[in-house]
Amino acid sequence: MSVPPQPATASDGTTIPAWYASQRSVPLDPSLYAPAPDELAFYKGQTRITDEDELKAHVLKVQRDAYEVWPYPCIRRLAFTKLKISRFPVYEEVLKLGRERQGAILLDLGCCFGNDARKAVADGFPASQILASDLRSDFWALGHTLFKSTPETCPVRFVQGDIFSDAFFNPHLAHPHSMEAISACVDSASLSPLAKCASIIHASAFFHLFNEPAQLALARRLNVLLSNEPGSLIFGSHRGVRDGVPGERDGRESFAHSPTTWRAMWEDATRGDASVQVEAWLSDFETRPMSAEDVKSVSVDENGVPLHPGSWLVWVVRRA
Structure with a gap:
């Protein structure tokens, strides 16, 4: 046995x-x-x-x-x-915000080694306007090992914490918009000073770590972090399923959304705010650049479940 x-x-x-x-x-x-x-x-x-x-x-x-x-x-x-962040269709939009919006802040949530943040810097996003965050600081330290950098030589700042913890990010506290929001986050070891200040939030391979109710709670928190300025956006990817396919995932106590359920979750998270636009489609993001057309070529098994290496839900939440 x-x-x-x-x-x-x-x-x-x-x-x-x-x-x-x-x-x-x-x-x-x-x-x-x-x-x-x-x-x-x-x-x-x-x-x-x-x-x-x-x-x-x-x-x-x-x-x-x-x-x-x-x-x-x-x-x-x-x-x-993989240069994942640069494969997203909105990547040029992200870089443009970094160039043209004064003080635009990019939050890389669930950053792990910081490879996506470093790629954005390499492509011209101002390093002083990027904040990386992860639950485990050991991964960020290993990022310094991987890239042969130190906290002094790496231009991207990092703050460690649990996005679900009010001690790390309290979505109920009002914070005045500040051009020094990143420094305030680092100094306070929290994301609370970033409320309504993030022009861009990148969160990939992150939502699918949690069950369905936790993902809704996470979406609500990210909506509080996102700036109300038109054009601000949240984007990422995670394991997805076709519409009509159950979303439970192989004993991990996590949930895989379809494009339809993902859009419905964000409508709930933003309380139907008409200024919020949500795009979502299935794609194999690791083998080619992503586009909405990829949804037509997703491979599934006899039960309709995407096959390994699998289909990923690619999404953009944007303030109109």
């Missing part, structure tokens, strides 16, 4: 749920390291490691260390080697 998976303890003393803990015993697969030419060029430039074998060994070492912190599937798949 097989023994059901058991919870484990993470390095920070928190409990790793049984499904995630069971993944630790599965050997990592180095063949999944397959950066595209532009991704390889980015990592060579950021790490200053030009030898490709040396770079691969360096990346895989960081992957192993990160997998011990918390065995997320995205770390197993080396998703951090």
Whole structure:
């Protein structure tokens, strides 16, 4: 008789749920390291490691260390080697906001190593206007290892905390808009000073970590963080399902939305605010740039469930 998976303890003393803990015993697969030419060029430039074998060994070492912190599937798949943020259709819009809107702030939520934030900086978004945040500061520290940087040499600022905790972000507190909101967040070790100040919020491979009620609560909190200025946006991607397919996910106590249920959730989260526009579609974001046309080519099994490497729900929430 097989023994059901058991919870484990993470390095920070928190409990790793049984499904995630069971993944630790599965050997990592180095063949999944397959950066595209532009991704390889980015990592060579950021790490200053030009030898490709040396770079691969360096990346895989960081992957192993990160997998011990918390065995997320995205770390197993080396998703951090993909230039994910730049594959989104709204990416040029993001860079334009950074260029043209005075003091535009980009919040990279669930930032892990900070690879997406660093990519935005490399493409011209002002580093002083980016704030990265994650539940686990160990991942941010490993980002410094990965990119051979230090807190002093990395221009992107970081704040650690739990977005669901009122001690870290209290959506009920009113904060005056400030051009120094990022500094205030760092100084207070919270996101509360960022309320209504974030022009852009990026949150990928994040919502699908939670169950359906928690995702609604998260959407409500992000809506409070987002600036009311027209053109402000929240975007990202996570595991998705076709309309009509149940959204429960393989024992992880998490939920996969379809485009229709995702739009309905945001209508609830914003209380039907007509100024909020939501776009959502299914796509395989890791193999090609994403577009709404991708929904027509999603591969599913006999039950209509997207196949591995799977279909991802790609979405944009925008203030009109």
